[in-house]
Amino acid sequence: MAVWIGRxxxxxRKLRGLRREDVxxxxxxxxxxxRNIEHDERYNVSLDLxxxxxxxxxxxxxxxxxxxxxxxxEDTSVSEPVVTEHQDSRRVVxxxxxxxxxxxxxxxxxxxxxxxxxxxxxxAHSRGAVLVRERKQLRPSLVQSTATYxxxxxxxxxxxxxxDIAVLDRFADRLGRAFKDGKGRVLxxxx
Numbered sequence: 001m002a003v004w005i006g007r008x009x010x011x012x013r014k015l016r017g018l019r020r021e022d023v024x025x026x027x028x029x030x031x032x033x034x035r036n037i038e039h040d041e042r043y044n045v046s047l048d049l050x051x052x053x054x055x056x057x058x059x060x061x062x063x064x065x066x067x068x069x070x071x072x073x074e075d076t077s078v079s080e081p082v083v084t085e086h087q088d089s090r091r092v093v094x095x096x097x098x099x100x101x102x103x104x105x106x107x108x109x110x111x112x113x114x115x116x117x118x119x120x121x122x123x124a125h126s127r128g129a130v131l132v133r134e135r136k137q138l139r140p141s142l143v144q145s146t147a148t149y150x151x152x153x154x155x156x157x158x159x160x161x162x163x164d165i166a167v168l169d170r171f172a173d174r175l176g177r178a179f180k181d182g183k184g185r186v187l188x189x190x191x
Contacts, residue, residue, distance in 0.1 A: 005050060005061070010038035012057045017123035017171045022188050025181060026056045056190060089162045092132055095120050096155035098172040106176030110186045116175055119188075121156060123171050129160035 013023060013034075020031040020038075027049075036043040037053060047061070054061045095117035102109055102116055111119075121129075134156055160168070178188045 004041045006038040006041070006043075006045075009050075009053055009057065009059075011126070012054075012059055013038075014122065014126040016057055016190070017119060017126075017174065018057070018188065018190070019119075021185065022190075023053060023056050025185060025187050026190065027052055058190070090130075090159045091162050091165060092157055092159050093124075093165065093168070094155045094157045098168065098175075099155075101169065101172050102176040105173070109176050109178055110180055111175060111178050115186075116172075117156065119175060120168065120172060121158065124158055124160050124164070124168055127160065127164050127167065129158040129164070131156065131158050133157040 013020070020034040023029075024031045024034050034053070037045050037050070047063070051061045098120045099113050099116050102111070103113075109116075121131075125131075174188055174191075178186050181187055
């Protein structure tokens with residue numbers, strides 16, 4: 001049986017660093033509707049709504065029916081992707097780095113440091129990051145910044161692929177551009 005398309009939409013949403021609330025607000029839906037689409041294979045969702053959700057996530061939905069040849073039906077071998085050492089080189093980063101980036105570039109960002117840190121970790125984790133050290137208290141002497149407003153007081157460390165650092169920087173930039181909608185919800189822009 002094929003994997004439910006909602007699982008792919010959830011994975012893509014997390015890779016984009018979006019919450020269900022962010023996607024739902026773009027479509028005037030409730031977050032529970034997004035949750036049902038992602039997890040309930042029996043949820044009665046229209047193809048049109050699936051396409052709308054995919055569009056918000058920067059993807060498209062294509063429907064196709066393929067009939068495999070008999071030889072393909074009998075071939076059950078799975079080939080593993082080859083990962084070179086260069087692709088998998090890792091670097092340890094801290095949430096403090098990203099929080100400071102947001103605070104310096106976007107001092108009016110409505111997200112708290114804790115929200116920024118959690119979202120950065122969720123985004124990094126969805127890209128394969130591994131937690132090195134859980135959130136710990138920063139010593140006041142280590143908290144040095146030109147801006148004394150809203151500096152981070154705690155930080156977590158995680159190891160991630162070197163190539164994903166720039167992706168996380170762009171995501172932190174998106175978090176910095178978060179805004180409050182007419183209902184007072186804090187939303188993060190899609191792009």
